[in-house]
Amino acid sequence: MWFPSIHKWNHPSAILSTVAFPNKQVLFAGTHDSKILCLDLATYNLVKIIPLGDEGETHSKSSVLCLTKSQDEQFLFSAGADSLIRIWSIGRLTSSGDLTIREMATLYSSLDIGDIFSLKYLDAHQTIVFGCQNANMLYMTDVIDRLNRKPQSSDMNRLPHRRYDKFFDSTGPGNNARTPSPSPANLSRPDHAIMEIPLSNSIAYAHNSFIYSIEPIDITDVQLSHNFHVDGLEEGSTAFIVSGGGDGLSKVWAFNKCAKNIVDVKLISEMDNDESVLCQVIQFPLLYCGLNGGYVKIWDLNLNELISTLQCPSKCDVVSVSVYENHIFAAHEKGITKFYKNEIFERNVEEGLVLRTEILRKNSGGLRHLRLATGAKNGSLTLWNMNDLISEHPNYGAQTSLSSNGYSVPNPHPEGQSLFDNDSMLETLRDLISFKTVSASNENQHTIDSRRCASYLQKVFTKLGATCDILPIGSNDNPLLHATFKGTSNTKSKIAWYGHYDIVSPGDPNKWGTDPYILTCENGYLKGRGVTDNKGPLVAAMYSAGSALSKGTLEKDIVFLVEGQEESNSKGFAEAIEKHRNLFGNDVDWVLFSNSYWIDEKTPCLNYGLRGVINAQLRVWSEEPDRHSGLDGGIHREPTTDLSRLLSKLQDDDGRVLIPGFYDSLIALSNDDKARFEEVYKRADLAKSMSVDKLIAKWAQPSLSITNMKVSGPGNATVIPHSASATLSIRIVPGQDVHAMQDSLQQFVSDWFSKFDTSNHLEFKLLNEAEPWLGKPNNAAYQLLKKEIMEAWGINPLFIREGGSIPQVRFLERALGASAVQIPCGQSTDNAHLNNERLRIENWYKIRQILESSFTRL
Known part of the structure; x- marks a missing residue:
């Protein structure tokens, strides 16, 4: 599907760049004929046209190739073919349609850098970073502080285009003296600062070609990722960007603020796209690269892994990429290609080359509005109504809000709401259910959702007080999470919790009573795919450990191993555990997990056996x-x-x-096992056709x-x-x-x-x-859990075995040198892997209570 247009502006020259100020309801557009258009997003009026350069100087005019802004929308930054960066102060749009804009400063380099193709402002450092035609990446630190300091140079003749001209400055035959450039009289603007970028702030050959793209990475995201932990970088003083160039590389850089006006720049990693990188967009942990040949490559920045490659049917170069959830918009010579799930839709939206796309989101009158802005070679700038996408995904992911640069996550805990209360736990599960983490699927959406889910879980672990790393499993499949809640005891003993965030496909959604990817709370049950297998029990365990940690009652370390391939035979899991064996040590006492169900709807159970x-x-x-x-x-x-x-x-x-x-x-069935089977037969609400012999056949034969x-x-x-x-x-x-x-x-x-x-x-x-697994129901862990269940439910649990299999239980027992213990969460009617999967809320709350107490006593 495509979307209806809301408004279209026409300009005589091509639209090359855009940036939205959603709080000020203004859209700025840079043009090929050296102008910045200022458009009112509420009334759709063109409120102002800003011409660049000095009046009467045709050689100072240049295309506006890139625009960016400060997060507080106080400043606009522009750059382009004149090798200059201009800083603008932006006021508020008045009710009469007036917009105050003041050009505050011009930045230049004494190097011949050529066109400036990419430009971003790093707010935390007040640092401007830009990529150039000469393959250099330059930066200027403490820009706003410099502007606020006096005195400042205001001599416009210092600018390169006034000091020399590429034609008149040629030495001529015989290396004769330079001919002075024709220039107007000396010009000084007292209210305008002229700043030269130090030569030391130039990274020569940051790429081996033009640097077309620079994208900042949200610092709150990268602080969680092991991939961005580099010796010598100070947490909280480092900003990260990804640059993309014509050499086909996407490079991750760290800008570490060492002292005032001093930034240490380090190359962290690089990814080879094989084709020229013309544009990029980040929705952490995913990097989307628009390339030559109509390709869009999607990388996991946590692991530097290529997870998907798309191609536009036209095979035209992708010059701009925008992303809303799983909708990917790639702009090129034939218009725009939209990728969504396994569908590809291509539309010529402007009867010519689309040079720029940008997604805008705003709230108005209690309603959310989503817009796609497209700028084209023919000079048209169009707003498209994408509200249908909001209604299509009303509760997607971590309650995100979109800015022009992608995701930003609002405060997840409103005033008066505790980090560890059940409402917060419910919201976390709601977010988790929305990720379509079908590990057996090759669909692009499921691959992307699984990576997003892993990154989201990492945030939740960190929020709850754990340290968390995302570990590759060696085959570009869904990664493994390793998280640790650090106990207070000086002993090194640990408890491991094993779980998984992947799911099986929900199948035909028409066979569900509710949307399988929207958590529904109804008649005392939680409903949605993965709610009982295994996202619900996993979240309960996470909140149990986090709550115990926050209260200071957690003595032993709780180590979480959460995989994303359990429903696909745990592909790569064992290899990843062996590779990172040093992370777990040799002091794990117990391996706990909850990936099964009660034998009926009324009797809590402990599971101690699985068939292979x-x-x-x-x-x-x-x-x-x-x-x-x-x-x-x-x-x-x-x-x-x-x-x-x-x-x-x-x-x-x-x-x-x-x-x-x-x-x-x-192995012959022990007398104790026979006694447990008989107790199950007597106490459980079983089908009339069931007998002890049939239980033995199901569980032990x-x-x-x-x-x-x-x-x-x-x-x-x-x-x-x-x-x-x-x-x-x-x-x-x-x-x-x-x-x-x-x-x-x-x-x-x-x-x-x-x-x-x-x-x-x-x-x-x-x-x-x-492998089959048989636990030891008389060990200390099972007996402690039995007491905790008795206290929570007022009834002794049944000790049961099951006919199903969980591939990694026996492996973890051997690898970690610890006994496994399973505490089922849901009931026999949970419908795991079936339509209308559910989990009783009381069960969910009770297992959290049981686990929190058990974590402090094991």
Whole structure:
């Protein structure tokens, strides 16, 4: 879809740059013919045109290539083809439409820097940073303080264009003396400061080409990121930018304020885009780069990882990028391409090259308004109404507000609201549910949302008092978070909490009673995808640890390991843990997690056992194509027949698995386990068909299931498929080795297939595997949790096992040298992985209470 235009202004020359002052309701636009247009965003009037340069001096006129502002909207900065930077004081727009604008200063360099293509103002340092045609990046510190100091030079003849001219200053044949430039009489403006940028403030060849883009990074974001922690940089005195150049590189720079007027600049990292970087925009942790060839590349700044590459159908160079949530607008010669989810929409909005886009957001009369401003080569400047996007995403992310530079996060805790109360916890969960973190999806939106979610969780951990790093997992998949709430005890013992922020797809939204990505509180339940698996329990654990820390009752360190790939077989998790093993030490006492449910709706439980799993696919295929049963039936051995015969060898008529050694290593059920199973049967609200023997079969016995069968071809009654496949899901229990069972299965089907008199082929594919886990319900942690549950619920919990699997539990026990303990949060009717997933609010509040007390006593 596209949006209706609200207003259009026409100018005789191209619109090259824009910057909005939303609080002052003014939009400034720089033009090719050396003017700055001042437009009233309320009345849409052109209130003022500012011509640049001195009257009568045609060689001082220049294109306005870039505009930027101070955050308080007191100052406007402009630069362009004349190698000068101008500073303007901006007043307020009056009711009569008058706008007071005063040119306060001009900055210049004695170097021949050429055109200035990019310009930003770093408010914390009062530092102007700009990128030039000569590949240098220059900066000027304490700009406003310098303006406020007296005396100041006001001699306009110091400016480069008045001191020399590229034609008249040539030495001529034989290296003759320079011919003086023709210039008007001496000019002095007492109310105007002329400042020369020191040569020491020039970074030579910051790029190996023109520097087209400079974007600042929100300091509150980078302070949380390990990627921006560099020796020698002082926290709170450092600003960060990303520059982009024609050499294809995006570079992260740190500007560290060492002393007055002195900034130390360090290159932190760089990312190679392969194509020239013509524009950039940041919504931390994501960097969007507009490139030659119509490409938009999206990087995770936390990890310097390329996470997505998009391309405009026209393949025209992307000269401007704007982003609203997951809507990406790329401007180019053919107009604008919008990327959203897996959709691409291209529109020629101005009958010519769009040179500039900017997203504007304002509040008026209690309503929010979203606008897209586009400036084009033909001189048109258009405002487009994007309010439909606001209604489409009413509660997206961390309640963000958009400025012209992207996200800014307002104070999340209004006056009178505690950081650790349940309302704050609810708002955090609301934000978390809104991220579409489907790890099994290749959709660009899900990839971006997962990175945003990891960055958001990092902010929440830090807000609650933890230190938190985002760790790569080595395959550009969703990263791992490592957070630590530091206890008061001098001992080094720790408690680890394992959770995950990824989810399975909600499927068809029409089968949900509410939007799966909007947290709904209804009839005592929280509803939304991931609310019980696993975002709700994760948030409860985070707030439990943070609350205990704030009260000074937390003695042991609480270490959180939160992954983003659990629903995709925890891809890369084990490798990341091994790689960063030094972060955890050798002193973890317990591994706690909550990724399961009560056995019914009324009885709290503690889980101490999970079956393991081997999921595999058998595919039988023929070198012949799909054939017609009437023409070729009975001539060849058919893949479906061979697959059926093979599957029949896996079990006998009573369902007993015939894989060699399948039952040899089973551990007999202990008397204590039998007693626990009998107690579950007596106390739990189970189906009438359930029995103790069936509980044992579900929880403590292995099984083999054929879960899916597919054939090639159209699937009608007369086509013989050239291939057929079946998926096996084998659940294993303690005593069975997952790798031995996998090898035995593969060997078994291979041996049987080799006995078939067939020309067909067999392919065995392991899909995923997980070890079984059996905890120790009599250990100190389980017994403490039992007491805490009794105190919270007034009833002793049931000790249960489950037939499902969690891949990393046994791995964490071995890697950290600690016993795992699971405390289920939700009920049997939570519908995890199904439509209308939910979590009872009382359960959620109670597990927070239980965990906070347990964290202080374990």
